[in-house]
Amino acid sequence: MTAIQCVDVSKSFQQGDVKVVGLDHLSLIVDEGEFVCLSGPSGSGKTSLLNAMGGLDSLDSGEIYIGERRVDQLNKGAKSDLRLRHIGFVFQAYNLIPVLTAMENVEFVMQLQGVDRQTREQKAMSILKEVGLEGMEHRRPSQLSGGQQQRVAVARAIVSEPDLVLADEPTANLDSTTAVQLVDLFLHLNEKHNITFIIATHDDRVMSRCKRLVRMVDGKVVSDTVQ
Amino acid sequence: MGTFRIAQIATLVLLAWRNLWRNYRRTLIMLAAISVGVWAMIFLTALMRGMVKDALTRGIDSLPGYIQIHNPDYLDDPSVVNSMADPEADLRHALDEAPISEWFSRIKVPAVVSSERDTRGVQFLGIDPQKEIVTFETLTIVKGQMLSSPSDKGILIGEKLAEKLDTGLGKRIVVMSQDPSNNLAEQGFRIVGIYRAELRAAEEVNIYTGMDTAKAMLHLKHKVSEIAVFTDDEADLDSLQHKLSALAPNREVKTWKQVDGYLGSLMKVMNGFVLVWILVIFLAMSFGLANTLVMAVFERIREIGLMLALGMRPVAVTLQILFESIFMIVIGLLVGNALSFISVAVFADGIDLSAVTQGLEMAGMGSVLTPDLLVDDVVLANLVVLILGILTALLPAWRASKYDPIQALSRDS
Numbered sequence: 001m002t003a004i005q006c007v008d009v010s011k012s013f014q015q016g017d018v019k020v021v022g023l024d025h026l027s028l029i030v031d032e033g034e035f036v037c038l039s040g041p042s043g044s045g046k047t048s049l050l051n052a053m054g055g056l057d058s059l060d061s062g063e064i065y066i067g068e069r070r071v072d073q074l075n076k077g078a079k080s081d082l083r084l085r086h087i088g089f090v091f092q093a094y095n096l097i098p099v100l101t102a103m104e105n106v107e108f109v110m111q112l113q114g115v116d117r118q119t120r121e122q123k124a125m126s127i128l129k130e131v132g133l134e135g136m137e138h139r140r141p142s143q144l145s146g147g148q149q150q151r152v153a154v155a156r157a158i159v160s161e162p163d164l165v166l167a168d169e170p171t172a173n174l175d176s177t178t179a180v181q182l183v184d185l186f187l188h189l190n191e192k193h194n195i196t197f198i199i200a201t202h203d204d205r206v207m208s209r210c211k212r213l214v215r216m217v218d219g220k221v222v223s224d225t226v227q
Numbered sequence: 228m229g230t231f232r233i234a235q236i237a238t239l240v241l242l243a244w245r246n247l248w249r250n251y252r253r254t255l256i257m258l259a260a261i262s263v264g265v266w267a268m269i270f271l272t273a274l275m276r277g278m279v280k281d282a283l284t285r286g287i288d289s290l291p292g293y294i295q296i297h298n299p300d301y302l303d304d305p306s307v308v309n310s311m312a313d314p315e316a317d318l319r320h321a322l323d324e325a326p327i328s329e330w331f332s333r334i335k336v337p338a339v340v341s342s343e344r345d346t347r348g349v350q351f352l353g354i355d356p357q358k359e360i361v362t363f364e365t366l367t368i369v370k371g372q373m374l375s376s377p378s379d380k381g382i383l384i385g386e387k388l389a390e391k392l393d394t395g396l397g398k399r400i401v402v403m404s405q406d407p408s409n410n411l412a413e414q415g416f417r418i419v420g421i422y423r424a425e426l427r428a429a430e431e432v433n434i435y436t437g438m439d440t441a442k443a444m445l446h447l448k449h450k451v452s453e454i455a456v457f458t459d460d461e462a463d464l465d466s467l468q469h470k471l472s473a474l475a476p477n478r479e480v481k482t483w484k485q486v487d488g489y490l491g492s493l494m495k496v497m498n499g500f501v502l503v504w505i506l507v508i509f510l511a512m513s514f515g516l517a518n519t520l521v522m523a524v525f526e527r528i529r530e531i532g533l534m535l536a537l538g539m540r541p542v543a544v545t546l547q548i549l550f551e552s553i554f555m556i557v558i559g560l561l562v563g564n565a566l567s568f569i570s571v572a573v574f575a576d577g578i579d580l581s582a583v584t585q586g587l588e589m590a591g592m593g594s595v596l597t598p599d600l601l602v603d604d605v606v607l608a609n610l611v612v613l614i615l616g617i618l619t620a621l622l623p624a625w626r627a628s629k630y631d632p633i634q635a636l637s638r639d640s
Binding site: 051054056057076077080081082083084085089091094095096097098099100104108109111112114115116117156 | 232234235237238241242245246249529530533534535536537538539540541543632633636
């Protein structure tokens, strides 16, 4: 079954007097449970595509479907709901709310969803254990390493069992060992929970591990290979 | 979707509380500003109320009376010609009933007093010292003695008048005025007592003798200048005024506000002034509050972008910022109120302002300033700070909710 489908999507941005093309009539289908990397140089449109998929940005033209639901034309409130209930995000940096503990950061999305306290706590504890952070539940982000913070972000992204996880350069600020461990965690969660991962990266450590590599240049898909 | 559950509100409250202490120095400074502002609003208002209350009390005691009864022309021309008959039985009966606590009639006419050395214009008062107790609560006999009865032939003058006339206890002075036929009425008096008044300016103006003595000098039979009325029910003077007016159709019955326009307007002006005072203090405070919130939001743009990206509704972002400001305001109010109540308690016996007594006397106020804390003023100050504080926070809170998640997340930290 299709997790997300982009049909002829286009998006451009105004930078001063120059109009920059972010996405150029791009089409892409990602099935449920796939582990996809979007690769390409800076400015190739990876982040623009993730932002469009996640409802964080609008399109100039084209369509995006999550499951069978068209999402590009939703209003702001509906897009907020979409992100809250169906999509998990892992950003390059600043993933966590500094005044909340690791456990509270993981519970944050579930609280917004209205999940009851007992269920939240059980799920949060379980997922933090799964990502290797047992015993660190009550630490704040400032008390965690970069890798540990990203693990908390991953835990938060998947705790509410989203349809897909969108990760934008998640290993950019990590050392090699930590980056590899993070990608391995992604793969583990992908295989265990059948969560669809779409990761924008130009990190070889990530690209070498992904199952499907989509290369982008200037807002277009130039190659799409299963590894 | 669109309603908030308790858990979601609890999350926002938790975020607000923790974010409040993220930059604890800035928060403490803002809390100090709010606390001091609230303290200034309440305590200084209490001091101003105390000043006014003091002026009113002294004014009413000096008039004297909450209600005065005169000949209709007396207030325009307080001469002996505009005297009125002693109160009739009906009126006297009403004056002896509750809620009237005391009343007395007196002679009060302009006169000239002369000593061996000097001559001064004064107010010549013929009184019943046994009935007019309230007048002598404001006076202290520094030499000699009080008048003993309405038939006392001695005279009581103020200490400052004695200095001006270069006279003293036991000496004689001459008082000159007019009788109802416009003939000269004069008499020599021996000074039996010298008094000091709380409002020292009064010492140069008022001289007292027994009422019967004054009547005899002025050829007034069964007539008086004014009747002063005191009551236990200050709040309902209008109905008392109407009642006495009905029983005294040929007389003018006026409340203290009507007799003394300055006193009457003092309360009204004070109420308006308190509101303006509170608003001005809040205005000064609001700049700091707004700036604190703007900075707090500015420092958290990326975090706000993250929360919006994760699916938090913009209104929840607004609520979180508002909760933060409410915490700050409430804590500031609690501390400010506590400081105010402590200040009022510490200064419950008054602040001695003898050094500036002369200036205060001109406004009819004494030298000891006692705070008068009114519940209405406390409530007003708290409501102004709370409501206007929340309104001040609305703009930065609303603007925070309008951030685009992508742009917010891409800001430099």
